[in-house]
Amino acid sequence: MTTTTEATSTEKSGARAAEAADVITGARERIDALDDRIIGLVQERMAVSAVIQQERIASGGRRVNLSREMEILGHYRDALGKPGTALAMTLLELCRGKI
Numbered sequence: 001m002t003t004t005t006e007a008t009s010t011e012k013s014g015a016r017a018a019e020a021a022d023v024i025t026g027a028r029e030r031i032d033a034l035d036d037r038i039i040g041l042v043q044e045r046m047a048v049s050a051v052i053q054q055e056r057i058a059s060g061g062r063r064v065n066l067s068r069e070m071e072i073l074g075h076y077r078d079a080l081g082k083p084g085t086a087l088a089m090t091l092l093e094l095c096r097g098k099i
């Protein structure tokens, strides 16, 4: 027998069976927790990057250091492939603004 609760969790998850809906609901909770940690890490990265940029600018240098950005883009591309480059570009934009 399908209860109302089961119907709701299958609807929300897109699953066609209660068991699958349970697995999906549990995995989504883990994804939400991971996303919270990723957002926290991105915010921490932004703060560390700001320290570097402020120090460089205060010493008379420029905000942007393209050779370092190339290293970072390569690191993400090597680990994650082409979408890794796009991810690194977004991270750099968050950390130093648009150029």
Ligand SMILES: O=C(O)C(=O)C[C@]1(C(=O)O)C=C[C@@H](O)C=C1
Binding pocket: 049, 052, 053, 063, 064, 065, 066, 068, 069, 072, 092, 095, 096
């Ligand atoms: O590593 C630096 O020199 C930084 O300023 C940090 C950072 C980054 O967020 O990774 C930000 C701006 C630079 O253009 C390069 C890299």
